[in-house]
Amino acid sequence: MAEATEGAVKTCDGVLRERGQQSVFCGLTGVVWLHRKIQDAFFLIVGSRTCAHLMQSAAGVMIFAEPRFGTAVLEERDLAGMADAHQEIDRMVGRLLERRPDIRMLFLVGSCPSEVIKIDLDRAAHRLNARHGATTRVVAYSGSGLDTAFTQGEDTCLAALVPHLPAAPADEGRSLLVVGCLPDVVEDQFARLFRDMGVGPVRFLPARGARDLPAVGPNTLVLAAQPFVGDTVRLLERKGATRLAAPFPFGAEGTTLWLKAAADAFGVDPQRFEAVTGPGQARARQALGRVRESLDGKRVFFFPDSQLEIPLARFLSRELGMIPVEVGTPYLNRQLVEPDLALLPEGALISEGQDVDRQMDRCLAAKPDLTVCGLGLANPLEAQGLTTKWSIELVFSPVHGYDQAGDLAGLFARPLARRALLKV
Amino acid sequence: MQLTVWTYEGPPHMGAIRVATAMEGVHCVLHAPVGDTYADLLFTMIERRAGRPAVTYSSFQARDMGGDSGGLFKRTVAEAYERFRPQVILVAPTCTGELLQDDPGGLARAVGLPIPVIPLSLPSYQRKENWGAAETFYALVRGLAGRGQPGPRPPRPEGQAPSCNILGPVSLGFRHRDDLVEVRRLLDLLGVTVNVVAPLGASPADLTRLGAADFNVVLYPEVADTAARWLERTFSQPSVRVMPIGVGATRDFVAEVARVAGIDPVPALDESTLRLPWYSRSVDSTYLTGKRVFLFGDASHVIAAARVAQDEMGFNVVGMGTYSREFGREFRQAAEQYGVEPLITDDYLEVEARLADLRPDLVLGTQMERHVAKRLGLPCAVISAPVHVQDFPARFAPQMGLEGANVLFDTWVHPLMMGLEEHLLTMFREDFEFHAEAAPSHLGSAAPRSLEPADAVVSIQADPAATLVAAPAAGDASPSSSTSPSTPGVTWEPEAEAELRKIPFFVRGKARRNTERFAADRGLARITVETLYDAKAHFGS
Numbered sequence: 001m002a003e004a005t006e007g008a009v010k011t012c013d014g015v016l017r018e019r020g021q022q023s024v025f026c027g028l029t030g031v032v033w034l035h036r037k038i039q040d041a042f043f044l045i046v047g048s049r050t051c052a053h054l055m056q057s058a059a060g061v062m063i064f065a066e067p068r069f070g071t072a073v074l075e076e077r078d079l080a081g082m083a084d085a086h087q088e089i090d091r092m093v094g095r096l097l098e099r100r101p102d103i104r105m106l107f108l109v110g111s112c113p114s115e116v117i118k119i120d121l122d123r124a125a126h127r128l129n130a131r132h133g134a135t136t137r138v139v140a141y142s143g144s145g146l147d148t149a150f151t152q153g154e155d156t157c158l159a160a161l162v163p164h165l166p167a168a169p170a171d172e173g174r175s176l177l178v179v180g181c182l183p184d185v186v187e188d189q190f191a192r193l194f195r196d197m198g199v200g201p202v203r204f205l206p207a208r209g210a211r212d213l214p215a216v217g218p219n220t221l222v223l224a225a226q227p228f229v230g231d232t233v234r235l236l237e238r239k240g241a242t243r244l245a246a247p248f249p250f251g252a253e254g255t256t257l258w259l260k261a262a263a264d265a266f267g268v269d270p271q272r273f274e275a276v277t278g279p280g281q282a283r284a285r286q287a288l289g290r291v292r293e294s295l296d297g298k299r300v301f302f303f304p305d306s307q308l309e310i311p312l313a314r315f316l317s318r319e320l321g322m323i324p325v326e327v328g329t330p331y332l333n334r335q336l337v338e339p340d341l342a343l344l345p346e347g348a349l350i351s352e353g354q355d356v357d358r359q360m361d362r363c364l365a366a367k368p369d370l371t372v373c374g375l376g377l378a379n380p381l382e383a384q385g386l387t388t389k390w391s392i393e394l395v396f397s398p399v400h401g402y403d404q405a406g407d408l409a410g411l412f413a414r415p416l417a418r419r420a421l422l423k424v
Numbered sequence: 425m426q427l428t429v430w431t432y433e434g435p436p437h438m439g440a441i442r443v444a445t446a447m448e449g450v451h452c453v454l455h456a457p458v459g460d461t462y463a464d465l466l467f468t469m470i471e472r473r474a475g476r477p478a479v480t481y482s483s484f485q486a487r488d489m490g491g492d493s494g495g496l497f498k499r500t501v502a503e504a505y506e507r508f509r510p511q512v513i514l515v516a517p518t519c520t521g522e523l524l525q526d527d528p529g530g531l532a533r534a535v536g537l538p539i540p541v542i543p544l545s546l547p548s549y550q551r552k553e554n555w556g557a558a559e560t561f562y563a564l565v566r567g568l569a570g571r572g573q574p575g576p577r578p579p580r581p582e583g584q585a586p587s588c589n590i591l592g593p594v595s596l597g598f599r600h601r602d603d604l605v606e607v608r609r610l611l612d613l614l615g616v617t618v619n620v621v622a623p624l625g626a627s628p629a630d631l632t633r634l635g636a637a638d639f640n641v642v643l644y645p646e647v648a649d650t651a652a653r654w655l656e657r658t659f660s661q662p663s664v665r666v667m668p669i670g671v672g673a674t675r676d677f678v679a680e681v682a683r684v685a686g687i688d689p690v691p692a693l694d695e696s697t698l699r700l701p702w703y704s705r706s707v708d709s710t711y712l713t714g715k716r717v718f719l720f721g722d723a724s725h726v727i728a729a730a731r732v733a734q735d736e737m738g739f740n741v742v743g744m745g746t747y748s749r750e751f752g753r754e755f756r757q758a759a760e761q762y763g764v765e766p767l768i769t770d771d772y773l774e775v776e777a778r779l780a781d782l783r784p785d786l787v788l789g790t791q792m793e794r795h796v797a798k799r800l801g802l803p804c805a806v807i808s809a810p811v812h813v814q815d816f817p818a819r820f821a822p823q824m825g826l827e828g829a830n831v832l833f834d835t836w837v838h839p840l841m842m843g844l845e846e847h848l849l850t851m852f853r854e855d856f857e858f859h860a861e862a863a864p865s866h867l868g869s870a871a872p873r874s875l876e877p878a879d880a881v882v883s884i885q886a887d888p889a890a891t892l893v894a895a896p897a898a899g900d901a902s903p904s905s906s907t908s909p910s911t912p913g914v915t916w917e918p919e920a921e922a923e924l925r926k927i928p929f930f931v932r933g934k935a936r937r938n939t940e941r942f943a944a945d946r947g948l949a950r951i952t953v954e955t956l957y958d959a960k961a962h963f964g965s
Contacts, residue, residue, distance in 0.1 A: 021483045021500070022458045022461065022481075022483045023461045023464065024458060024459065024461070026457070026462075027459075028459070044427075048519035048548060048549065049431060049434065049519065049548065050434070050437075050518060050520075050548070052428045052431045053435060054459070054460075056430060056431055057462055066429075067429070070427050070428060070429045071427070071429070072426070072427055072428075073425060073426045074549060075550075076547075076549045078549075079523075088425040089425070092425055095427075112459070113520050113523060115486075116489075116523040144457070144459075144486075145457040145459025145460065145520075146458070146485050147485070149458060357507055375469050376462075376464030376465040376467075376476065377464075377468070377476070378468065379469065379474060380468060380473070380474060380475050380476045383474035383475065
């Protein structure tokens with residue numbers, strides 16, 4: 001079919017760019033982990049029943065823990081007139097804040113339906129700030145599938161916070177801003193390492209509380225902890241901050257290089273750096289050594305999901321001896337992942353975007369030892385005889401830093417161990 | 425707008441995917457933005473399907489919107505046809521697609537495929553998942569079943585076995601797989617042949633043969649009712665609408681099939697493997713008598729379960745509700761039989777409030793009620809979708825037919841305390857092991873418990889109902905509010921509170937409620953031991 005070839009273009013930079021059916025979550029799913037991180041924030045999605053159903057499916061059992069998110073489901077009468085929609089949002093937010101006075105930050109999250117009918121959530125946030133701003137800051141961002149895939153929802157959320165960040169004190173000197181949601185345990189580990197190196201002040205975006213928005217200014221150095229925060233970093237640069245280039249902190253090598261980028265920028269003495277990071281490196285190498293045998297030489301295929309694929313492929317190939325066959329990413333932010341790309345072995349196909357049927361064909365033809373993919377594809381691929389690792393777990397589990405390196409490797413080793421174990 | 429955290433049903437296109445996936449040779453193409461593919465994982469994870477569901481999405485993004493999203497949809501239809509070679513393609517927009525100006529039906533026809541293309545009208549902002557399934561199945565049946573003969577059906581030729589269609593089982597249906605086995609077994613025993621089962625396992629060619637059957641068995645009205653009514657009109661096929669859940673309903677089902685088919689019902693009633701009636705009569709079940717049960721789920725499962733609960737388990741139906749607005753009339757009629765106020769809502773907070781108010785001994789519901797019940801410390805069993813992965817079990821676990829009745833008995837009694845266990849707990853309730861706060865052993869840590877008997881007397885335990893009423897919005901059970909009574913403005917004297925704790929826990933909630941109401945009615949601010957016994961005398965229990 002003539003159109004059949006239209007979707008796939010292998011460009012001169014060696015990256016396969018595909019269009020077609022995409023088997024990825026939309027950015028709304030970012031809410032599932034963001035609301036755990038920002039402990040006094042509420043995420044109000046303005047969308048359809050589909051959005052609510054997605055959140056329920058993505059949040060799984062978490063949905064029963066009375067989470068700090070919900071969906072304002074658009075009904076027939078909301079589609080009729082715009083003025084009505086804004087009144088409805090005001091009414092809903094008023095009721096919500098009355099019932100949850102502990103909420104300090106309210107995110108209005110745009111969805112595909114709210115964007116198509118052009119409900120101006122920025123304007124709604126502005127208006128609601130005038131009313132509730134004294135106690136609750138209202139911020140709008142988009143998590144729609146039209147604009148965002150999966151983890152990009154975190155990027156749009158954090159980017160929406162950037163204009164609200166206070167200016168760093170002029171007399172402060174250099175400060176470090178770590179961007180991207182990290183589990184508290186990982187954040188604390190990094191904070192200790194930076195402290196011991198003498199790097200500081202160190203701030204994190206997002207912070208745990210809505211009131212603790214990190215300051216930013218011309219002396220701020222930005223270190224991305226996640227590969228999907230491209231827009232946020234760009235906006236921070238526009239505020240005068242400087243981005244530090246580094247591979248992402250997965251595994252012993254990634255974590256060391258990531259910390260090194262900050263240490264160098266702060267002029268940390270190499271001996272001190274070694275003294276501070278040495279024990280962590282040793283622990284990570286020890287933990288990885290236990291897993292390496294089971295992954296060494298195994299071929300791995302990544303379907304696009306979270307933009308974590310390139311750094312993870314780098315980690316798996318360099319520290320565990322795996323061979324990346326195809327590394328799919330929903331969106332290739334060259335600027336942020338360049339250091340990881342540079343460390344990837346030759347021969348791996350990098351693909352951006354997706355035509356899921358064609359990619360399944362490539363995957364089945366390649367017969368990788370391990371396929372990293374979403375939950376919609378995992379069981380069907382297992383049924384075809386492939387061993388899979390469902391990718392969403394990589395976003396929800398603590399995987400960054402030295403002391404999680406072994407756990408991260410274990411996530412990839414377990415499905416292979418299980419396949420070897422089962423005798424039926 | 426309506427604020428939602430839980431939804432009992434997905435959007436209507438979910439229903440369309442469930443019908444297409446259940447069938448062979450049918451593929452659904454949805455005009456949908458990136459992200460709507462999340463629905464796939466319900467099939468691959470909850471139902472554990474080994475294949476991907478029968479659906480392709482156009483996956484449009486912001487950059488397609490100003491341009492040629494219609495062209496994208498046409499390309500998606502063409503490629504889906506090339507790859508999957510279905511015999512029929514269903515096309516529809518999802519909620520966002522519905523807001524675009526594109527017409528999926530017209531666009532798909534313009535592709536010029538050599539197979540039928542059936543456009544679905546799924547109003548996403550008005551209707552929901554079950555309606556979508558019913559509408560999709562109806563559209564397929566109407567599109568494929570052909571034309572009937574006007575007037576009454578010609579009599580069945582002499583010597584030919586009666587035949588029926590089984591309508592309703594779909595993908596992601598609660599126990600549909602095993603119900604079908606049980607119902608086939610019943611029909612087999614009666615000598616009724618099954619012409620077509622649909623949607624589950626049926627091909628478009630099978631749907632063209634629907635008119636050949638003598639009658640239809642409507643297993644799941646939520647999916648099959650619309651199509652069955654059309655078949656009644658078009659082919660003069662009568663419908664059997666008894667849902668064979670429970671012993672009585674199974675017997676009625678057999679009698680109704682026999683009546684409609686004009687045959688003898690006796691052979692199907694081999695009840696040698698049916699254990700519910702004897703189990704229910706055995707003395708250990710005496711303790712089930714009058715247990716207060718609340719039911720919630722889709723309309724047909726709740727109506728069927730209420731009958732089992734009352735007539736076959738000896739429970740007392742104290743409340744029933746459904747999220748199926750489409751069957752509101754039938755549901756109200758059923759609730760009237762039990763003298764309870766029907767709760768027709770898709771707002772789980774309303775269900776939660778009703779549960780907190782009623783404090784039943786057993787909740788029969790969906791996975792939502794399972795979680796609410798867990799929070800309230802109430803026993804619960806699942807009787808209806810939506811369900812989670814554990815309710816798509818590996819073992820044979822029908823709800824229908826004789827084996828289904830056995831399954832119901834085990835499933836419902838299991839979360840309750842067994843008779844002997846309950847008896848021991850009541851007898852030795854001040855004893856170390858059998859203290860008053862001991863939960864049924866099956867519930868594990870669900871209910872509050874104190875480790876030392878002394879604690880049980882001096883400490884005032886959290887009343888989950890009180891928490892709910894005190895903080896209906898927050899839901900996060902805050903420990904500070906947990907000792908307040910469920911009625912504001914009424915305080916328990918410590919001595920009265922301690923006395924209340926001597927009452928067996930399974931009637932304690934009721935005693936607390938009655939006493940507080942008694943006190944409130946009389947304007948008493950404090951409840952003493954006297955008030956407690958005055959209230960007991962007043963209410964007669």
